[in-house]
Amino acid sequence: MSAKRIAVLVSGGGTNLQALIDAQHRGEIVNGEIAAVIASKPGAYALERAAKAGIPGYVVARKDYPSNQAMTIALVDKLTSLGIDLVVLAGFMVILTEEMVRSYPNAILNVHPALIPSFCGAGYYGLHVHEKALEYGVKVSGATVHFVSEECDGGPIVLQKAVAVEEGDTPEALQRRIMEQAEWVILPRAVSLFCQGRLKVEGRTVRILKPLNLSKECLQ
Numbered sequence: 001m002s003a004k005r006i007a008v009l010v011s012g013g014g015t016n017l018q019a020l021i022d023a024q025h026r027g028e029i030v031n032g033e034i035a036a037v038i039a040s041k042p043g044a045y046a047l048e049r050a051a052k053a054g055i056p057g058y059v060v061a062r063k064d065y066p067s068n069q070a071m072t073i074a075l076v077d078k079l080t081s082l083g084i085d086l087v088v089l090a091g092f093m094v095i096l097t098e099e100m101v102r103s104y105p106n107a108i109l110n111v112h113p114a115l116i117p118s119f120c121g122a123g124y125y126g127l128h129v130h131e132k133a134l135e136y137g138v139k140v141s142g143a144t145v146h147f148v149s150e151e152c153d154g155g156p157i158v159l160q161k162a163v164a165v166e167e168g169d170t171p172e173a174l175q176r177r178i179m180e181q182a183e184w185v186i187l188p189r190a191v192s193l194f195c196q197g198r199l200k201v202e203g204r205t206v207r208i209l210k211p212l213n214l215s216k217e218c219l220q
């Protein structure tokens with residue numbers, strides 16, 4: 001199986017991108033390579049992280065297009081011209097339209113900072129997610145990596161990890177703990193599983209297949 005070419009789409013700081021870069025340096029993205037970082041904003045700090053790691057960075061800015069649909073079409077053109085196999089939304093704050101999902105069916109992963117189906121959907125992004133979770137009074141939150149479908153935050157779930165809410169948590173403190181303990185762990189893991197061909201989507205369920213174990217007998 002040839003190595004999968006990964007594009008990471010970002011809008012801001014890019015700590016999840018950094019977790020992917022670090023995992024790649026440790027050899028933990030098996031059969032995959034981050035081939036491009038694409039930002040929706042020209043000044044996104046994530047582009048500096050990409051440059052430091054020697055990964056080509058591109059900007060497809062929301063402000064340069066009249067609608068989310070026009071921007072999505074431009075993104076699909078860019079991704080196909082780069083020969084991308086897997087699209088990773090890592091803190092990407094633009095809602096993509098159906099053209100993206102049709103071009104990359106079950107080949108777009110998103111990281112969301114809550115346990116879907118809680119605190120997700122339109123309006124739930126970044127710090128707002130943690131504000132809502134604290135307002136509601138939950139004792140546990142966490143993160144989810146899921147395939148992107150045409151429903152916002154509604155695609156099949158790949159991995160989830162729970163994180164305890166602590167007494168006196170602010171949205172910022174909860175956000176940081178969820179990033180450290182959940183997002184930066186499960187996003188690289190999900191990307192590596194995809195690149196190894198180990199994610200099988202069956203309706204709403206994603207099965208994680210065992211690694212291919214080619215023993216000597218099999219190879220003879």
Ligand code: GAR
Pocket residue numbers: 010011012013014015016017090091092093111112113124125126129179183
């Ligand atoms: C992350 O917490 C990510 O899960 C969230 O935005 C933050 C981006 O941080 N994404 C969403 O809310 C998408 N719905 P980062 O730029 O440092 O990775």
